[in-house]
Amino acid sequence: MAYLxxxxxAKKTGVGVETIRYYERSGILSKPDxxxxxxxxxxxxxxxxxxxxRKAQALGFTLGEISDLLSLSTDPTSNCEQINDLAKEKIxxxxxxxxxxxNMRRDLDAIAQYCPANSQPISDCSIINHLYGNS
Amino acid sequence: MAYLxxxxxAKKTGVGVETIRYYERSGILSKPDxxxxxxxxxxxxxxxxxxxxRKAQALGFTLGEISDLLSLSTDPTSNCEQINDLAKEKIxxxxxxxxxxxNMRRDLDAIAQYCPANSQPISDCSIINHLYGNS
DNA sequence: CTTGACCCTGAACCATGGTTCAAGGCTATA
DNA sequence: TATAGCCTTGAACCATGGTTCAGGGTCAAG
Known part of the structure; x- marks a missing residue:
């Protein structure tokens, strides 16, 4: 049949059937005929x-924010500045x-650096000692 | 009373009472007397x-991983290498x-860069146009 | 001995972004 | 016309890391 x-x-977009229905149920996408x-x-x-x-999601926007973006995108009274503000905030x-x-990586690097990383007992492990507060 | x-x-550590009970309930912390x-x-x-x-959490470990770290830290047969592997994987x-x-920031920067960010209508917005596929 | 602060339990609830299930109806193809 | 493979609904469930609630018991001070 000719109907989409x-x-x-789902096939065309790579988005699962359940997921599309979920977006509709959540009020993010407008209801199809x-x-x-x-x-x-x-x-x-x-x-x-x-x-x-999906594009906006890939850019880090949450579904709630995407809902706002979509509303703005079709609202005749909205303007470019509002969209830009949302983008800047997201950045x-x-x-x-x-x-x-x-910071996490730097800290973890720093405490793992001195771990002998061999068959030594745990008491020699710089990581465990750090976590137990025996810096 | 003298009992802790x-x-x-909670006051001493800055961790909420409910949160401490939650950690115990989840089997991460050993049960107190x-x-x-x-x-x-x-x-x-x-x-x-x-x-x-809490320190491990600040380093990005999940509660499940912290549970493993704590077990290893008290297991006499465990060694430094196992801990180091977990740290490396986390890094x-x-x-x-x-x-x-x-990547998200770079892409968002790139598409926001050409947005006039003024009172122009949405049809001129580079961000919206990008998201609608009119690159 | 009462009051208020603290403690207990089990269960439900929160956000996020979906997935899965049960029970049934519709359609395309052989 | 059989039947596989779509479609429908509402509701429950998943992980993550907790928070909140209802309905009580306990402890220390006044």
Whole structure:
């Protein structure tokens, strides 16, 4: 049949059927039309929304934030600055996460460096000793 | 009273009472002794475990991994190499997360760069256009 | 001996981003 | 027309790391 049903959309986009329904249930994606049978039929517009969602997700936006982005993107009274603010905030959040992880790596490197890493008993392990506060 | 009850441990370590009970319930921390009343009484050893947990958590270990670290740390047959392997693996995981976040930031930077960020309508927004696939 | 702060238990609930299940209806193909 | 493979719904479940709640018991001070 010519209808773009959920399974076809799933194949086309690589997003699972259950996941697409989940996005709809969560109010992130607009509800597609239905056939008399109840089957969802998707338009190209629906698919664009879905791909928008996945791209934004890959950029680190949460589903809640993506919901906002999608609303703004179709709101005639919204403007570029609002979108830019969200992007800038997200960049800051990402940078914060990076900084935290870099600190973790640095600290872990530092305490692992002196671990003999051999068959010595645990009492010689710099990692365990650090964690137990015997710096 | 002289007993180190859960509330005192919470104040001393900065870990919430509910959180301490949660760690015990999850089998990560060993069960403290009890008074006839049922009150938990903690030893310095218990507190060391708790601080170990929080330090390891700050280094990026999950509670499951910390459980392993604690077991190894008291197992007489374990050795330094096993601990070192866990630390190395964690460093790799952290590096992987950093790489993913750096890619996100780079991509987000790249698409936000050309956004006019003013009162222009959404149709001029490079961010939205990117997400809709109109690169 | 009462009051208030502290403690106990078990169970439910929170966010996040989905996945899985049960029980049944619709459709394409041979 | 049989039947495999789609589709529907609502609800429960997963991991992670806790928090909150209801309904009580205990302890120390006044």
């Amino acid at each position: 049903t959920i399974g076809k959309v 239905r056939l008399p049978s109840g089957y969802r039929v998707y338009t190209e517009e629906n698919i664009k929304q879905l791909l928008f969602l 800051l959040q990402i940078e914060e996460k990076i900084a935290i992880l870099q | 009850t859960i509330g005192k441990v 009890r008074l006839p009343s049922g009150y938990r009484v903690y030893t310095e050893e218990n507190i060391k475990q708790l601080l170990f947990l 790799l995981q952290i590096e992987e997360k950093i790489a993913i976040l750096q």
